[in-house]
Amino acid sequence: MSGPFTILGTGVLGLAVATELATRGHAVRLVDPAMGPGGHGCSWWAGGMLAPFCEFESAEEPVLRHGQASIDWWDRHAGGVSRNGTLVVALGRDRAELDRFARRTEGYEVIGGNHMAELEPDLAGRFDRALFFATEAHLNPRAALAALQSGLAARGTTVAAAPPDDAGEVIDCRGLAARDILPDLRGVRGEMLVLRCPEVTLARPVRLLHPRVPIYLVPRGEGVFMLGATMIESDRRGVVTARSVLALLSAAYALDPAFGEAEILELGADARPAFPDNLPRIGRAAGRLYANGLYRHGYLLAPALARQLADHVETGEKPEFWHETDDQR
CATH class of the missing domain: 3.50.50.60 (FAD/NAD(P)-binding domain)
Incomplete structure (x- = not known):
């Protein structure tokens, strides 16, 4: 010692x-x-x-390599890791974003609407194609x-x-x-919402691609979700802008209209440290x-x-x- x-x-x-x-x-x-x-x-x-694998779309190789090993580390030291993978989808008008995302990463399977409905029944019929990253996880x-x-x-x-x-x-x-x-x-600002929407059940994070405001939606259990997306070169912390709230909620509504009735439990913003x-x-x-x-x-x-x-x-x-x-x- x-x-x-x-x-x-x-x-x-x-x-x-x-x-x-x-x-x-x-x-x-x-x-x-x-x-x-x-x-x-x-x-x-x-x-x-x-x-x-999803982060590798815009990150350097060490993020992919070390990120894969992190899943077992968290399971060992903290527990609570859900190994259900990640779904990446795009609305019909943004299909080119899904193709672009696929070209820039690896470790995924292209799935059709039927397979997606099996994975996430509440999104059935809304998307005819998705990328499924089966080995990813969340906590x-x-x-x-x-x-x-x-x-x-x-x-x-x-x-x-x-x-x-x-x-x-x-x-x-x-x-x-x-x-x-x-x-x-330097600071890189992120803005997030915590929502409660019991009408929607998701088993894994879902990323909705959009050329301007891509979002991620992470299930927390009991109808609670973390919704986020923004990456702003700023040190400003603590306050979420009205523009960001509108953009995030609009994207969530596009993913599933049931989110139009969601309760907003928390709004948060902070600045990530980056070199x-x-x-x-x-x-x-x-x-x-x-x-x-x-x-x-x-x-x-x-x-x-x-x-x-x-x-x-x-x-x-x-x-x-x-x-x-x-x-x-």
Whole structure:
């Protein structure tokens, strides 16, 4: 056993790093002024789609490779993973978007309307063709964060508002708050709605393609869904615009008109931390280790960064996502 390691931040990355280190027998302490992940940060507002093949449509190869391994990591450490795959559909006027999406990814089966009706009876007759990514999965991010924190607490790891005097090795996982040591971080805003619509039952995430506002709809159970889509280059947090609400609800209505009667339970917006190349980094800055820049791939890539960082502190080997600063070269 070694340590202690003091981890700054209790979002998905901070909790994943803490879990990986604690599981390997290291002493871990968590620090977050908010005293935990509940109700704040982009990890709280994530969709929870473990969809490496779908994300590969616009992401780099490491997202596909590491994202596939993340599904088992989450199942092992948090549970609650639904392995029902992902459906990608498009309305008739947007069929070209489905073809474009297919060309840019892999790991799917092209299915017809009958097969789709078997998978999602409530969407029967609405689409004559879809892409089915059978090996993808999803989880409830809030439940996953709570499970990681509960597992850490069972090992004696709690959350403090400030670092202790004997902080040991500090690992910075603060997301956008780390711009005080990582000035090239930028914010990428996402806006989400939580809906209740008992009239619709879905077993898996559904992505509706549109050239302007593609959406994803993720089932949370008991008629509750997370609806999201927007990717805006902005640091603005906390408030959803009327334009985004109209666009998201219109797209959900196009997917299934029953969503016209849905209750809006929550509106949320936050800014994801991203580096210029949209890939994460592990490195050293301001005398501490850091892991950051998950962009829109938080739940897909947090396990990979956690494993790489833990390997680094144990062996000194530089991770795949290691970033050298000018004074370290």
